Amino acid sequence: MRKPALTLAATALATLPVFAACTENASSADGDKKSDPRALTVSSSADACDVSASSAPAGTLTFEVTNTGSQVTEFYLLGADGLTIKAEIENIGPGISRKLTVNAAPGKYVTACKPGMEGDGIRADFAVEAAADAPTVSxxxxxxxxxxxxxxxxxxxxxxxxxxxxxxxxxxxxxxxxxxxxxxxxxxxxxxxxxxxxxxxxxxxxxxxxxxxxxxxxxxxxxxxxxxxxxxxxxxxxxxxxxxxxxxxxxxxxxxxxxxxxxxxxxxxxxxxxxxxxxxxxxxxxxxxxxxxxxxxxxxxxxxxxxxxxxxxxxxxxxxxxxxxxxxxxxxxxxxxxxxxxxxxxxxxxxxxxxxxxxxxxxxxxxxxxxxxxxxxxxxxxxxxxxxx
Missing domain, CATH: 1.20.1420.20 (M75 peptidase, HXXE motif)
Known part of the structure; x- marks a missing residue:
């Protein structure tokens, strides 16, 4: 057992995902972070889980998670029920930053940091909004x-x-x-x-x-x-x-x-x-x-x-x-x-x-x-x- 990592949304096979532009390098500079609403930052400490925004447009989201605390932490994107794990990144040591990339459909979500990798974590509501700029797929x-x-x-x-x-x-x-x-x-x-x-x-x-x-x-x-x-x-x-x-x-x-x-x-x-x-x-x-x-x-x-x-x-x-x-x-x-x-x-x-x-x-x-x-x-x-x- 360990912490879950696989996104599990009920996505019909007949409805293929619409991919947004990759944001792997979106957080390379402060200007990029501000200009790309799909590139989010997360600061995880012993008593806080500060996400740079409470919502983002649908598509490929990148959460750059930085551990500012003294314990190993994790970051989750959960479904609206707070139980279904949509995506997760684990074992982020103190002073370390790691990225989580996920294709998120419109809907309500919950973000959570788990300092010490225990308990329910520090949670907040998060929304993914329909986006007019979602690119098509060949x-x-x-x-x-x-x-x-x-x-x-x-x-x-x-x-x-x-x-x-x-x-x-x-x-x-x-x-x-x-x-x-x-x-x-x-x-x-x-x-x-x-x-x-x-x-x-x-x-x-x-x-x-x-x-x-x-x-x-x-x-x-x-x-x-x-x-x-x-x-x-x-x-x-x-x-x-x-x-x-x-x-x-x-x-x-x-x-x-x-x-x-x-x-x-x-x-x-x-x-x-x-x-x-x-x-x-x-x-x-x-x-x-x-x-x-x-x-x-x-x-x-x-x-x-x-x-x-x-x-x-x-x-x-x-x-x-x-x-x-x-x-x-x-x-x-x-x-x-x-x-x-x-x-x-x-x-x-x-x-x-x-x-x-x-x-x-x-x-x-x-x-x-x-x-x-x-x-x-x-x-x-x-x-x-x-x-x-």
Whole structure:
């Protein structure tokens, strides 16, 4: 689990997104910021989330988020309900600025900064207004976009269906006390979750119930989901094992939440910036939990999760690749090369049908993986702006 990154608006496939001009460089000078209403700045401190405007015209918006506080922060663009995550950028360290690019349709939204990456954040209403200057899209780009959206939707739906099936098998084994078999299936089942993690995490009510890590729990938060069961299957010293009825309760709760996720995903459609932001978000998931070994604290099955996040990021990239190749072929080449380099390092850690347990991976190998993730993250951070240019 980590913070969501994928934009999830219900956008009909028949209605293709209208792209505004790319604003990746719009904040390079104060004059540009003032002249471009789609280039916004955000100052996030311990007790404030100051957005340069409370509204913007529809199209490609760029939020340049600067952390002026002393804690790591995040920035969200939420739907009007305050729950649906439209776009997000995370892990903004003190004194650091990062950009979030999103194609925003007219409507009501909520902005939020999360100093310390905890709680509901510091929120404010935000409006996106209909714009007369929204540019059109060429017929060729429309076809490429339609294909990318249809293929990504099919991929996410397929992974969600497989997640339901695999999780049911896992829960049945766990409830029956077949621990060896449940332990073997645990990382395999979770790969379906991890491949679409940014989609799953966009549902702010479901994600904490399903994928919360013990170290991330907030005061008073009930701990359920994958990692609660993980601890019971790989018990640390002094741990008191769950009783059969408790196992049944936690297993059935996990299954209920996975089925709810599947039903919600079935009704989703996507935009190309959602796909691009999702790829970036999945690599951030790797950097924030998998490469550090924090995700699977007891099972040490982090490399299964690592591979699945990379799978999802690569599928998202390959879906929008034909669009990017016509606009920024050098970026496309760089992304291909760095995905391949990262996959080559992951392949070295394969053992049979799975991977080495992360606590057995050498420090030099962990550093090599971390370096490859960082090398890929940089061009991937430019993907959304390239898609929307």
């Amino acid at each position: 017929a060729g780009d429309q076809q490429l976009t339609a294909t990318a959206l249809a293929n990504y939707k099919a991929y996410v739906n397929d992974q969600s269906d497989q997640l339901v099936t695999a999780t049911q098998k896992f829960v049945d084994l766990y409830k029956a006390g077949k621990d060896d078999e449940a332990r073997a299936l645990y990382p395999e089942a979770r790969m379906h979750w991890e491949r679409i993690e940014t989609v799953a995490e966009s549902f702010g009510d479901l994600d904490p119930k399903t994928d919360a890590r013990e170290a991330d729990l907030e005061p008073g938060q009930k701990w359920t989901g994958w990692h609660r069961i993980e601890k019971d299957l790989w018990p640390p010293a002094g741990y008191q094992a769950l009783k059969p009825q408790q196992r049944a309760t936690y297993g059935e709760d996990l299954m209920t939440n996975i089925k709810t996720l599947d039903s919600r995903i079935a009704g989703l459609d996507y935009t190309v910036d959602q796909i691009a932001n999702g790829s970036r978000g999945l690599l951030e998931e790797v950097a924030n939990g998998k490469v550090t070994g924090e995700e699977e604290a007891w099972s040490h099955t982090d490399l299964w999760d690592f591979q699945a996040n990379v799978d999802g990021a690569r599928v998202g990239w390959e879906g929008v690749k034909p669009i990017v190749e016509g606009k920024d072929p050098e970026l496309g080449k760089q992304l291909d090369e760095r995905f391949q380099a990262l996959q080559a390092l992951l392949d070295k850690q394969k053992q049979g049908d799975g991977f080495a347990f992360y606590d057995k991976v050498s420090d030099p190998d962990k550093k090599a993986l971390s370096d490859a993730v960082n090398a890929l993250s940089e061009p991937l951070s430019r993907l959304t702006a390239a898609v929307l240019s």
